[in-house]
Amino acid sequence: MGSPSDEELMERFCDGAPDAFEALFARHAARVQGFLTRMVRDAPLAEDLLQTTFLSVIRARGRYDPGTRFVPWLMTIAANAARDSLRHQRHVDAHASDEGSAEPTSASPPSGDPSLRRHLLDALQQLPPDHREAVVLSKVEGWSFDEIAALRGISAGAARLRAHRGYERLRELLDGLEAEA
Known part of the structure; x- marks a missing residue:
């Protein structure tokens, strides 16, 4: 067994x-x-x-x-x-207070281009928590939208929409980064 x-x-x-x-x-x-x-x-x-x-x-x-x-x-x-x-x-x-603004400490980034990983993690942090969670669970953890829906008590369509909005916002944030470079 x-x-x-x-x-x-x-x-x-x-x-x-x-x-x-x-x-x-x-x-x-x-x-x-x-x-x-x-x-x-x-x-x-x-x-x-x-x-x-x-x-x-x-x-x-x-x-x-x-x-x-x-x-x-x-x-x-x-x-x-x-x-x-x-x-x-x-x-x-x-x-x-305004003078003591807290800067989040960065988790050690996965291997690859450290600069790109840092920018991606920064962009991910700017997403609303529900969108970030949907993106991380679907793209990083490999969960289906049905599984995310069951986790959050929402429909699979709502889970898909949260992830889609997260992807779109990430794209905007990362495109803005390229424009600055």
């Missing part, structure tokens, strides 16, 4: 098996952290949010319905943690 599915591990964890949680963490931590880093663009914050996400899994295990697909459930928790953090940061930034 092969290794247990995520859903089987989660059900075992709900039944009190801590090793099942450890297996889920080992299996998904890197993917979740990558997603969070792209969402908040701050590696130390993403690491904190990774811990928050898995702590939320522990706390929410009593509400996990057996048979629920684990990865979308986990990514919903991670996306909500990122969204809450971004909302909080906007609130803090709005009340910060």
Whole structure:
């Protein structure tokens, strides 16, 4: 017999098996952290949010319905943690003094042209969180619009529209960058 599915591990964890949680963490931590880093663009914050996400899994295990697909459930928790953090940061930034404006720290960019990666990450940060999430989930994580729709509780058409608007805005931002160069 092969290794247990995520859903089987989660059900075992709900039944009190801590090793099942450890297996889920080992299996998904890197993917979740990558997603969070792209969402908040701050590696130390993403690491904190990774811990928050898995702590939320522990706390929410009593509400996990057996048979629920684990990865979308986990990514919903991670996306909500990122969204809450971004909302909080906007609130803090709005009340910060003008002379001490907070500049987000950059996550280490993936390999390739560092300048292009930095510009892309900067442009991605300028998207509304819903559009950014749809772009990251569809293009980086490889999710279908149906999966994004299920994650957010919207229609597949709405998920597609969010991603499309995100792509269009990215194109505008990056075209503007070329014009400046």
